[in-house]
Amino acid sequence: MCKKTIVLGVIGSDCHAVGNKILDKFYSDAGFNVINLGVMVSQDEFIDSAIETGAEAILVSSLYGHGEIDCMGFRERCTERGLEDIVLHVGGNLVVGKMDKARIVEKFKEMGYDRVYTPDVDLQICLEELRADLKC
Amino acid sequence: MLISIDIGSTWTKGALFTVREGKLVVENRETTATTTDDLSIGFREILGRLRLTAYGETPVLCSSSAHGGLKITAIGIVPDLTLESARLAALSAGGKLTKAYSYRLNSTDIREIEASQPDIVLLTGGTDGGNRSYILHNAELLSKSNLDCTILYGGNRDLQDDVRNILIRKKLLIAANVLPDLNNPSPQEARDVIRETFMSTIIQGKGLQSIVELTGSAPVPTPAAVFDYVTHLDREKTFEGDFSFIDMGGATTDYYSAVSPVSTDKVIRKGIKEPRIKRSVEGDLGMRVSALSAMESDRMTLEAEAESRGLNLDDFLDYLKKVSTMTEYIPVDAEEKRFDALLAGFCTANATTRHGGTRREIYTTSGSAFVETGRNLKNIKTIIGTGGYLAALDDDPFRHYPVPAVTIEGEEILSPAEYRYFRDHRYLIPLLANAARLYPKEAAASLKPNLTEIKD
Structure with a gap:
């Protein structure tokens, strides 16, 4: 089992707590040391926590439609604060309205996220890809 | 009986207590100027005076905040x-x-x-x-x-x-x-x-070694004794609900609070978990040595306050300059008293703001909620003013200088909402805190009878 530390949270002013708790349980059961910051987490809170806990990945959720604005500049901020090698995953209802899935993935990859997930994804795939990214 | 002595940076204070019916009763109270070069001189003087009225073997407890700790x-x-x-x-x-x-x-x-x-x-x-x-x-x-x-x-x-x-x-x-x-x-x-x-380590020099020889133990830092005293008061449920001490001196303003966590689904907490008992120290807020640094911390607000009270700004600034070098200065006329009152209000309000946290309201799919950062002081029901100035002040400093409702960013400041204000009129808190090392229950029970409530 991979015991690496990961930071989890719902970004911005988003209060959706249920999915966050499911992800916490899912990744903990898979062996990860999950630092769950809960809802309404700012970019700096993710980064602060990753620095102190020595986390190797940050998993960002967003459900309320403002994900694009909240997630912008996160990769740059990580680099600026010394987390240049951190793995970034993002998932949820990332944009408002109907946008093509491929377009969403492309948009967030451009922003520097290593993996981008839409609501229809199988969590098992997320887990396998996280393990691949962390080489564990 | 026991003797409790506190060596402050300006005054060395002592009291002789007897234990009676579960309380500590003050039999004698003495004060002298702190002898900064050799702290044991002032200490011995107070000890000598208190021993005149003591009988039998009397334990001596000592705390010290001289030289800033x-x-x-x-x-x-x-x-x-x-x-x-x-x-x-x-x-x-x-x-x-x-x-x-x-x-x-x-x-x-x-x-x-x-x-x-x-x-x-x-x-x-x-x-x-x-x-x-x-x-x-x-x-x-x-x-x-x-x-x-x-x-x-x-x-x-x-x-x-x-x-x-x-x-x-x-x-x-x-x-x-x-x-x-x-x-x-x-x-x-x-x-x-x-x-x-x-x-x-600290007992080396400044005459503290001879105090150890006299009392059998090293003096504890006064703020540590007060911190533990707040813990005892909280444990004994001396006050109903949350409470705080504001200890304002010439150089610093210390804020101690005992606050129970408030958790509802409507509050989203940010930052590290707040401890039940907390002490914060504002090294730039004080009545004498720190008078100028207090002003510099928020000059615009303080000047606006002075003007709204009809005080002459130049005279006020001159006064702050003067008292910052005269640590034992006592105001001589009505105007200087008003200057001191403004400075005191400014320091207590700012110490409260910095000790406390903030919150902002957000709207979610399930109604409104609050995002809270820092310490919530809203449930503080009792505030006690201590330290030279507040012990002597027959008034509630917040009444004339309320804590602002919001920050510059528009966040609500979580300051005490409805509270009763008391002053430690005999300036006993450090002495009781010290005595609490031997008699924690009795010292906790003895605070209330020694406080004076400031009423409207």
Whole structure:
């Protein structure tokens, strides 16, 4: 089992707590040391926590439609604060309205996220890809 | 019977207590000016006077805050996480924080620390199993420094052996991590080690050694005694609900509070978990030595306040300059009293704002909620003013200088909403705090009868 530390949270002013708790349980059961910051987490809170806990990945959720604005500049901020090698995953209802899935993935990859997930994804795939990214 | 003596930076105070019906009763109360070159002279004088009325074997307890207490430099990684936890540990131990450093130290920082001559360097960083690189870097730099004071390591547990090897030539002590995981700050062990260090190292010089010979134990730092006293008062449920002490002196304003967590689904908490008992120290807010630095902390607001009260601004500034060098100055006329009242209100309001947290309202799919940062003081039902000025002031400083409702950013300030204000009119709190080391229950029961409520 991979015991690496990961930071989890719902970004911005988003209060959706249920999915966050499911992800916490899912990744903990898979062996990860999950630092769950809960809802309404700012970019700096993710980064602060990753620095102190020595986390190797940050998993960002967003459900309320403002994900694009909240997630912008996160990769740059990580680099600026010394987390240049951190793995970034993002998932949820990332944009408002109907946008093509491929377009969403492309948009967030451009922003520097290593993996981008839409609501229809199988969590098992997320887990396998996280393990691949962390080489564990 | 017991004798309690507190050596402050200006006054040395003492009281002779008898234990009667579960309370400590003041039989005699004495004060003299602190003899800064040899603290034991003033101490002996007070002890001699109190012993005149004592009979039998009387234990003597002593606390001291002279010379500002124990100087601590705190080092952490993220300012709001491990560095904040290190601050909590240092302040609850009764220390004086000379400087705090986050992330990686550099050679300029090291020179600055060397020049400030701290008694203890508290090195923290990383949760258990967490960050390594910052701590190893900072330990390396400390190992190459000229520092010969105690270095206390209270960071990531995984690195204790590494840190021990790196700092092998230094006076190194190791305590449990102040932030073992992000949800549970644990400053207690580091705090206890700091206190023990205070006892064993600070007593050298300034006549404290002879006090140890007289009393059989080292004087405790006054703020540490008061911190423990707040803990006893809380445990004994002396006051209904949350309560706080504001101890305003010439140089600093200390704020102690006992606050129970309020948790509802409507509140989303941010930052590290608040401890039940907390002490904060504002080194730039005070009535004399810090009068000018208090003004500099928010000049615009203070000047606007002075003008709205019809005070002459130039005279006010001259007054602040004057008293900042005359530590024992007492106002001579009505105008100077108004200057002091304004300064006192400004300091108490700002100390409260800084001790407390803020919140903002947000709207969610399930109604409105609050995002809360820092300490919620809204449920404080009792505020007690102590320290020379507030002990003597027959008034509630907040009535004339209320804590602002919102910050500049528009966030609500979580200050006490409905409270009763009391003053420690005999200035007994440090003496009772000291006595609480032998009689915690009795000392807790003796506070209320010695307070005066300020009513409308």
